[in-house]
Amino acid sequence: xxxxxxxxxxxxxxxxxxxxxxxxxxxxxxxxxxxxxxxxxxxxxxxxxxxxxxxxxxxxxxxxxxxxxxxxxxxxxxxxxxxxxxxxxxxxxxxxxxxxxxxxxxxxxxxxxxxxxxxxxxxxxxxxxxxxxxxxxxxxxxxxxxxxxxxxxxxxxxxxxxxxxxxxxxxxxxxxxxxxxxxxxxxxxxxxxxxxxxxxxxxxxxxxxxxxxxxxxxxxxxxxxxxxxxxxxxxxxxxxxxxxxxxxxxxxxxxxxxxxxxxxxxxxxxxxxxxxxxxxxxxxxxxxxxxxxxxxxxxxxxxxxxxxxxxxxxxxxxxxxxxxxxxxxxxxxxxxxxxxxxxxxxxxxxxxxxxxxxxxxxxxxxxxxxxxxxxxxxxxxxxxxxxxxxxxxxxxxxxxxxxxxxxxxxxxxxxxxxxxxxxxxxxxxxxxxxxxxxxxxxxxxxxxxxxxxxxxxxxxxxxxx
Amino acid sequence: xxxxxxxxxxxxxxxxxxxxxxxxxxxxxxxxxxxxxxxxxxxxxxxxxxxxxxxxxxxxxxxxxxxxxxxxxxxxxxxxxxxxxxxxxxxxxxxxxxxxxxxxxxxxxxxxxxxxxxxxxxxxxxxxxxxxxxxxxxxxxxxxxxxxxxxxxxxxxxxxxxxxxxxxxxxxxxxxxxxxxxxxxxxxxxxxxxxxxxxxxxxxxxxxxxxxxxxxxxxxxxxxxxxxxxxxxxxxxxxxxxxxxxxxxxxxxxxxxxxxxxxxxxxxxxxxxxxxxxxxxxxxxxxxxxxxxxxxxxxxxxxxxxxxxxxxxxxxxxxxxxxxxxxxxxxxxxxxxxxxxxxxxxxxxxxxxxxxxxxxxxxxxxxxxxxxxxxxxxxxxxxxxxxxxxxxxxxxxxxxxxxxxxxxxxxxxxxxxxxxxxxxxxxxxxxxxxxxxxxxxxxxxxxxxxxxxxxxxxxxxxxxx
Numbered sequence: 001x002x003x004x005x006x007x008x009x010x011x012x013x014x015x016x017x018x019x020x021x022x023x024x025x026x027x028x029x030x031x032x033x034x035x036x037x038x039x040x041x042x043x044x045x046x047x048x049x050x051x052x053x054x055x056x057x058x059x060x061x062x063x064x065x066x067x068x069x070x071x072x073x074x075x076x077x078x079x080x081x082x083x084x085x086x087x088x089x090x091x092x093x094x095x096x097x098x099x100x101x102x103x104x105x106x107x108x109x110x111x112x113x114x115x116x117x118x119x120x121x122x123x124x125x126x127x128x129x130x131x132x133x134x135x136x137x138x139x140x141x142x143x144x145x146x147x148x149x150x151x152x153x154x155x156x157x158x159x160x161x162x163x164x165x166x167x168x169x170x171x172x173x174x175x176x177x178x179x180x181x182x183x184x185x186x187x188x189x190x191x192x193x194x195x196x197x198x199x200x201x202x203x204x205x206x207x208x209x210x211x212x213x214x215x216x217x218x219x220x221x222x223x224x225x226x227x228x229x230x231x232x233x234x235x236x237x238x239x240x241x242x243x244x245x246x247x248x249x250x251x252x253x254x255x256x257x258x259x260x261x262x263x264x265x266x267x268x269x270x271x272x273x274x275x276x277x278x279x280x281x282x283x284x285x286x287x288x289x290x291x292x293x294x295x296x297x298x299x300x301x302x303x304x305x306x307x308x309x310x311x312x313x314x315x316x317x318x319x320x321x322x323x324x325x326x327x328x329x330x331x332x333x334x335x336x337x338x339x340x341x342x343x344x345x346x347x348x349x350x351x352x353x354x355x356x357x358x359x360x361x362x363x364x365x366x367x368x369x370x371x372x373x374x375x376x377x378x379x380x381x382x383x384x385x386x387x388x389x390x391x392x393x394x395x396x397x398x399x400x401x402x403x404x405x406x407x408x409x410x411x412x413x414x415x416x417x418x419x420x421x422x423x424x425x426x427x428x429x430x431x432x433x434x435x436x437x438x439x440x441x442x443x444x445x446x447x448x449x450x451x452x453x454x455x456x457x458x459x460x461x462x463x464x465x
Numbered sequence: 466x467x468x469x470x471x472x473x474x475x476x477x478x479x480x481x482x483x484x485x486x487x488x489x490x491x492x493x494x495x496x497x498x499x500x501x502x503x504x505x506x507x508x509x510x511x512x513x514x515x516x517x518x519x520x521x522x523x524x525x526x527x528x529x530x531x532x533x534x535x536x537x538x539x540x541x542x543x544x545x546x547x548x549x550x551x552x553x554x555x556x557x558x559x560x561x562x563x564x565x566x567x568x569x570x571x572x573x574x575x576x577x578x579x580x581x582x583x584x585x586x587x588x589x590x591x592x593x594x595x596x597x598x599x600x601x602x603x604x605x606x607x608x609x610x611x612x613x614x615x616x617x618x619x620x621x622x623x624x625x626x627x628x629x630x631x632x633x634x635x636x637x638x639x640x641x642x643x644x645x646x647x648x649x650x651x652x653x654x655x656x657x658x659x660x661x662x663x664x665x666x667x668x669x670x671x672x673x674x675x676x677x678x679x680x681x682x683x684x685x686x687x688x689x690x691x692x693x694x695x696x697x698x699x700x701x702x703x704x705x706x707x708x709x710x711x712x713x714x715x716x717x718x719x720x721x722x723x724x725x726x727x728x729x730x731x732x733x734x735x736x737x738x739x740x741x742x743x744x745x746x747x748x749x750x751x752x753x754x755x756x757x758x759x760x761x762x763x764x765x766x767x768x769x770x771x772x773x774x775x776x777x778x779x780x781x782x783x784x785x786x787x788x789x790x791x792x793x794x795x796x797x798x799x800x801x802x803x804x805x806x807x808x809x810x811x812x813x814x815x816x817x818x819x820x821x822x823x824x825x826x827x828x829x830x831x832x833x834x835x836x837x838x839x840x841x842x843x844x845x846x847x848x849x850x851x852x853x854x855x856x857x858x859x860x861x862x863x864x865x866x867x868x869x870x871x872x873x874x875x876x877x878x879x880x881x882x883x884x885x886x887x888x889x890x891x892x893x894x895x896x897x898x899x900x901x902x903x904x905x906x907x908x909x910x911x912x913x914x915x916x917x918x919x920x921x922x923x924x925x926x927x928x929x930x
Contacts, residue, residue, distance in 0.1 A: 061702035065693055069553040071536040088534040163718040192677070199679040200686060202667035204705070205713035212657070212703040214664040221665060221690070228530055228686075237526035238677035240669070248670035248791065253628040256721075326713065 015264035016244045019151060020191040022268045023144045023177045028136040030269065031143055036455060038274045039139050041425055042107050044451040045279060046100055046117040047079065048432030051465045052355065053102025054080040055437060058213035062098045062220055066091040076126035081464040089126035090227045096122035098220030101167070103355055104337055105432060108286045109146070109277040110415070112153025112170060113161045113319065113388045116277060119171035120145035123223040124178045128460040133182055135457030141181040143274060148194070149174020150273035155244060155264050158388065159257025162322055168203030168218035169254065175226025183234050195239025196229035198250050208326040211335045279414030279425070282353040284337040287320035289412040290393025291340060292347045298397055298407035299348065306349045308399045309371065314340060315380035315394040317387035324377065333358050341372035355435045391415070438465045480729035481709045484616060485656040487733045488609045488642045493601040495734065496608055501920060503739045504604050506890055507572050509916040510744060511565055511582040512544065513897030516930045517820065518567025519545040520902060523678035527563045527685055531556040541591035546929040554591035555692045561587035563685030566632070568820055569802055570897060573751045574611070574742040575880070577618025577635060578626045578784065578853045580684075581742060584636035585610035588688040589643045593925040598647050600922030606646040608739060613659070614639020615738035620709060620729050623853065624722025627787055633668030633683035634719065640691025648699050660704025661694035663715050673791040676800045744879035744890070747818040749802040752785035754877040755858025756805060757812045763862055763872035764813065771814045773864045774836070779805060780845035780859040782852035789842065798823050806837035820900045856880070903930045
């Protein structure tokens with residue numbers, strides 16, 4: 001080994017080193033069955049998201065880059081079979097990772113405020129295809145990717161998230177760890193991969209201001225960059241050992257507020273990140289979900305119809321106000337999913353906010369636009385104090401007849417406490433494929449069935465629509 | 466055009482937009498001859514640095530990644546001919562950009578505290594080879610790359626540099642602009658390229674703490690990522706329009722102190738970044754150079770020998786104290802170039818601090834180690850107030866016989882005010898090639914001669930040792 005382990009002044013391992021040691025040593029057999037099951041659930045959820053996003057212009061541009069700059073004779077596949085080429089893992093994951101973050105339907109790890117699936121699965125799938133890994137090896141690598149990525153995201157915390165897209169900055173480290181696990185790197189090499197990933201961590205929220213395409217760049221590049229980190233670590237490139245807590249590391253440079261150091265390595269092997277992640281049931285920004293759930297519940301409980309509602313006040317946490325305040329009224333379909341007012345209007349009118357409920361026509365629907373203007377957001381200190389451990393929302397509805405109703409959603413549908421059923425996951429995957437313009441239902445069913453028995457697969461080739 | 470230009474509330478163009486418009490419209494004919502000449506000077510300087518760095522383990526690992534993940538049938542060349550393959554621009558520049566930042570001999574743009582050559586030339590060269598650009602087109606693109614990259618670096622400023630490797634964070638934007646110019650993108654596409662580059666900006670100093678390999682990752686990846694930004698902008702990917710000054714942009718997220726907004730677009734076309742860049746004459750960290758020059762001058766003027774010196778106090782600016790304080794006594798050759806004490810010891814003993822003057826043997830030289838411990842650094846408020854416009858250094862030498870001498874270097878050798886001659890550049894390129902183990906002197910001479918008439922070249926193929 002070229003690199004000495006990082007250690008504190010007392011010679012004890014650093015937290016990051018503990019994490020690397022754990023990641024390098026995790027075996028499939030160590031993973032409890034319900035963690036394996038949840039990993040498969042999120043894999044299928046991710047697969048659906050990936051095909052759903054394929055027609056976005058950002059994905060066309062990124063695929064064009066992969067074709068121009070990458071090889072066309074690799075073993076790693078694009079989930080969108082219509083693209084018709086196989087390439088190296090770095091490029092396949094670049095495209096798949098970008099595509100899976102288009103429709104805002106990928107999972108969300110609550111405590112870290114990041115979307116692990118959209119970076120962990122595309123990278124691990126592409127690398128697994130390259131090296132002929134088994135289903136068990138793939139699952140173990142994904143569990144590692146979730147664990148490392150989400151722990152880093154939680155360490156970086158809320159103040160980091162106010163400035164950076166944690167899915168990218170924590171995600172690139174999760175990708176590096178997942179890739180390192182597939183490549184069977186030892187703990188020191190894994191630590192190097194984490195270090196090289198962390199010094200590439202990037203991703204700003206500025207794109208929300210003008211509805212540009214960086215969100216997909218962030219996830220695709222997190223895959224590429226994390227794979228770079230792990231492969232180069234295998235080949236002798238040394239990464240900074242203490243990239244999280246060191247004196248010139250991520251905590252110092254990328255976190256304006258406080259970090260949460262204990263998140264890095266406490267309860268490894270008992271508190272699983274996969275179990276702390278949530279499905280997105282609604283198609284809008286996750287910060288709107290508690291309010292959507294509360295509003296739908298309030299309307300059902302009290303027999304309130306769309307037309308009855310005079311105004312809605314949603315009480316929420318600061319991070320939601322920051323993100324949802326950036327997109328204005330929502331000039332594009334994408335932006336509209338970041339407008340609390342528009343999302344609540346859609347949910348109230350249609351009784352749901354699924355991916356097919358946000359269209360160009362809806363943007364021009366004056367009843368939605370008028371409702372939107374009667375929604376206001378308010379900061380709620382108690383709700384904020386619980387975030388991001390708990391993503392709550394309260395809505396206060398005043399009806400045209402002057403009645404006032406309150407409702408609080410303690411959990412959003414899809415949260416760890418309220419997960420989707422197998423049947424709901426299948427419905428969601430089908431809806432996502434339909435949205436992506438893929439109409440071969442039996443092919444979707446085949447892929448779903450393969451996903452349910454992922455641990456029995458001898459290789460990962462063929463997850464292509 | 467899919468994207469509307471960013472504009473302020475008054476509808477005026479933003480500074481970043483002004484910069485993009487200027488970059489997109491610059492013609493070779495607009496560039497004054499002395500700017501062209503300096504661009505060629507730095508190109509040759511860069512070429513030498515690239516071959517000098519080729520044997521570093523980080524370069525082997527990064528080249529291995531390029532071979533594994535990239536195509537082997539591209540048109541872009543590796544400066545190190547021994548690697549024996551041609552690939553796509555993104556991968557060729559990844560390797561060349563990493564290699565040119567190994568030996569700490571590449572240029573330094575004083576006001577932005579960044580090294581533009583090590584990112585601009587490898588990217589522009591690789592893209593020029595891919596698209597069969599002429600020497601004139603290449604030079605114009607490099608001038609654009611310097612201008613945009615260094616202006617962003619100066620905008621980000623000193624407090625950014627304390628946390629981030631500006632060569633990477635400003636550099637990726639310079640690469641995007643240079644590539645955009647070669648691809649003949651219009652101003653709006655160039656603005657998109659700048660936006661996508663900026664949201665990928667990364668690079669932390671943590672690697673200095675344990676002498677790991679991130680410095681080369683930063684420059685190689687800045688090339689890759691900037692090329693990605695420009696190619697994807699060409700193909701329709703929209704980047705955030707105001708990635709520098711926007712409410713969720715680089716200034717807010719990556720600058721703990723104050724930015725310098727006017728640096729973005731003032732005096733475009735009259736104050737050329739290429740003319741503000743310095744050659745590195747000594748082989749050590751640039752922050753040691755003013756002190757080395759002052760010490761050598763003091764010793765010569767006063768007839769002081771290495772053995773006569775009891776102690777040295779160097780008075781310097783804060784950024785130097787920050788960077789030079791990280792590497793301890795210098796356990797590796799690379800680290801030793803970041804130790805003010807060791808560098809001054811080498812210079813005092815050998816009368817120079819060239820690339821061949823830092824060896825494994827020197828690390829074990831007890832006379833150097835003993836001298837090193839008698840060097841102290843002190844903060845100098847006046848010198849700090851002038852930095853980074855001016856990189857000054859004062860040394861105070863006390864001799865064993867009790868004499869005290871002072872000397873201040875107002876400029877370092879290689880500064881814009883004290884540039885290298887053509888002959889000195891050629892000597893330096895030969896020395897760098899020798900250091901890189903390339904012994905075919907006539908081949909080096911051929912490449913140098915080609916570099917001197919770069920504007921007459923019909924294509925950029927063949928800059929290979």
